[in-house]
Amino acid sequence: MIIGLAIYNNIILDVRFPSILFKKLLNYPLFFEDFRIFDSMMAKGFSTLVKLDECIEEILCRTFTHERIFFDTKVVI
Numbered sequence: 001m002i003i004g005l006a007i008y009n010n011i012i013l014d015v016r017f018p019s020i021l022f023k024k025l026l027n028y029p030l031f032f033e034d035f036r037i038f039d040s041m042m043a044k045g046f047s048t049l050v051k052l053d054e055c056i057e058e059i060l061c062r063t064f065t066h067e068r069i070f071f072d073t074k075v076v077i
Contacts, residue, residue: 003015018037018038019037019038020034020035020037020038
C-alpha cells in the first residue's frame, strides 16, 4: 500500500525489489532457482526435506494443513 501511495503521489522511493517479484508481476514462470536466489537458507532447508527418504511426519512429528477458498481443508502428511 505504501508503494502504491508513493506512485500515486509521484514520489520516488529507493526500494530494492528481488527479481522474483518482477517475474511474478510479469507472469513469467518461476523456478526453484529463483527462490534460491531470493532466500538461500530456506531453499537449502526445502532441498534437504525433499531429499529425505523417510516420512517427514515421523521425523518432525508434524502435519501440514492448508485452507483453500470456501474453507476446504487439505491435510498434507
